[in-house]
Amino acid sequence: MREINVSEITNKIKNMCISVNLDLSDDMKSALKQAEQEESSTLGKHILRQLDKNLEIASSESIPICQDTGMAVIFLEIGQDVHLTGGSLEAAVNEGVRQGYVEGYLRKSVVDDPLIRKNTGDNTPAVIHEKIVDGDKVKITLAPKGFGSENMSRIFMLKPAEGIEGVKNAVLTAVKDAGPNACPPMVVGVGIGGDFEKSAIMAKQALTRRVDKHSDIQYVAELEKELKDKINSTGIGPGGLGGDVTCLAVNINTYPTHIAGLPVAVNICCHVNRHISCIV
Amino acid sequence: MEIKLTSPIEKSRLSELKAGDMVSISGTIYTARDAAHKRMEEALSSGRELPFDIKGNIIYYMGPSPAREGQVIGSAGPTTASRMDKYTPRLLDLGLGAMIGKGKRSPEVHEAIIRNGAVYFAAIGGAGALLSKCIKACEVIAYEDLGTEAIRKLTIEDFPCIVVIDSTGEDLYLK
Ligand code: SF4
Numbered sequence: 190m191r192e193i194n195v196s197e198i199t200n201k202i203k204n205m206c207i208s209v210n211l212d213l214s215d216d217m218k219s220a221l222k223q224a225e226q227e228e229s230s231t232l233g234k235h236i237l238r239q240l241d242k243n244l245e246i247a248s249s250e251s252i253p254i255c256q257d258t259g260m261a262v263i264f265l266e267i268g269q270d271v272h273l274t275g276g277s278l279e280a281a282v283n284e285g286v287r288q289g290y291v292e293g294y295l296r297k298s299v300v301d302d303p304l305i306r307k308n309t310g311d312n313t314p315a316v317i318h319e320k321i322v323d324g325d326k327v328k329i330t331l332a333p334k335g336f337g338s339e340n341m342s343r344i345f346m347l348k349p350a351e352g353i354e355g356v357k358n359a360v361l362t363a364v365k366d367a368g369p370n371a372c373p374p375m376v377v378g379v380g381i382g383g384d385f386e387k388s389a390i391m392a393k394q395a396l397t398r399r400v401d402k403h404s405d406i407q408y409v410a411e412l413e414k415e416l417k418d419k420i421n422s423t424g425i426g427p428g429g430l431g432g433d434v435t436c437l438a439v440n441i442n443t444y445p446t447h448i449a450g451l452p453v454a455v456n457i458c459c460h461v462n463r464h465i466s467c468i469v
Numbered sequence: 470m471e472i473k474l475t476s477p478i479e480k481s482r483l484s485e486l487k488a489g490d491m492v493s494i495s496g497t498i499y500t501a502r503d504a505a506h507k508r509m510e511e512a513l514s515s516g517r518e519l520p521f522d523i524k525g526n527i528i529y530y531m532g533p534s535p536a537r538e539g540q541v542i543g544s545a546g547p548t549t550a551s552r553m554d555k556y557t558p559r560l561l562d563l564g565l566g567a568m569i570g571k572g573k574r575s576p577e578v579h580e581a582i583i584r585n586g587a588v589y590f591a592a593i594g595g596a597g598a599l600l601s602k603c604i605k606a607c608e609v610i611a612y613e614d615l616g617t618e619a620i621r622k623l624t625i626e627d628f629p630c631i632v633v634i635d636s637t638g639e640d641l642y643l644k
Pocket residue numbers: 255256257258334335336337338339370371372459460461546547548594595596
């Protein structure tokens with residue numbers, strides 16, 4: 190049994206909250222640079238250039254890339270040979286988020302109750318997904334999610350007979366409805382299969398995959414490419430103001446499902462697709 | 470090709486703008502998001518005054534991240550405008566000149582824009598660091614307890630926007 194004190198997890202999460210809101214990952218940065226090259230509309234190109242400038246200012250002056258610094262979504266993969274000590278894991282995770290958002294001058298965007306809606310003042314609690322895996326390490330992935338794009342996400346419970354065409358329609362419907370609201374160019378996370386909630390969690394997790402990496406499953410990788418082309422031919426464009434680059438990537442995860450079902454979850458993310466991982 | 474505007478702004482000046490025009494705005498504007506709109510609506514419904522004179526003024530749908538020492542404001546880009554659609558027609562009928570946000574508006578807002586000769590601008594979503602550079606002063610003037618959602622009076626300089634819905638109802642997103 191390897192012992193890990195949860196205070197180590199608090200520290201990591203605090204630092205990750207701060208850095209992920211100031212710098213995008215390299216794959217996201219190159220995808221945006223490439224988009225700028227590919228965009229043929231003048232206004233679209235102008236917007237992409239501004240986004241590039243925005244990233245520079247964010248990084249050099251420590252101003253968050255976007256004022257919506259998100260609700261903290263955290264995936265924990267906990268090795269079964271790890272013994273966590275020093276207190277509650279959940280409390281340690283939320284303490285990391287609290288310290289990161291308060292000390293990092295990040296926006297506090299969480300309310301304590303969905304209907305009473307009083308701001309908690311420190312951006313806690315986080316949305317936490319835990320999974321027990323082999324080994325003696327803990328992998329932490331943090332993906333703060335802005336709600337302009339989150340609000341445009343959808344779940345479709347398709348019939349098996351609708352097949353792959355049904356899946357394509359579902360993704361395109363969600364993207365077209367999202368349009369300018371989701372701050373395009375978007376990254377589209379898709380979960381196909383499992384059940385209702387499994388598909389949604391897969392879609393969110395798909396957003397944490399590099400945008401320059403396709404699925405290992407060949408037909409899924411092809412579907413990702415085809416959907417990206419189809420989305421880019423909608424003409425929604427950067428900022429939704431028309432153009433060639435509406436999405437930077439479509440990332441799809443799949444899972445076995447029931448004989449009677451074909452769940453498809455579409456989690457839309459904006460160009461500020463923030464995610465960061467570390468292993469303790 | 471950028472049109473320079475000063476806020477507050479005359480309706481006659483707004484009527485010259487066309488969907489798709491790039492503008493740069495200087496002057497005074499006010500921020501308000503969901504919670505502030507709800508409070509303004511409650512104020513109006515109980516016969517109280519709004520916390521600022523909205524006539525000819527511009528509301529920016531924005532809730533900033535906190536400022537670091539030495540900064541005027543933190544990251545300060547637009548939020549999705551459609552969440553304010555429920556409250557907007559009433560404000561437009563009371564003389565609100567223009568709004569800055571991002572994303573689509575409802576048919577009711579379109580009608581109210583035409584009825585009042587108002588304008589809806591979009592700022593670049595997700596460019597909050599860049600846009601914060603155009604904000605020269607920031608003061609919370611109402612609903613301070615709402616934190617990021619409080620109403621702020623901003624002094625802006627050459628703040629870049631695009632006309633999305635002009636005073637005739639022409640909508641750039643639908644083109
Ligand atoms: S959708 Fe993304 S880029 Fe747009 S405001 Fe929200 S977090 Fe920022």
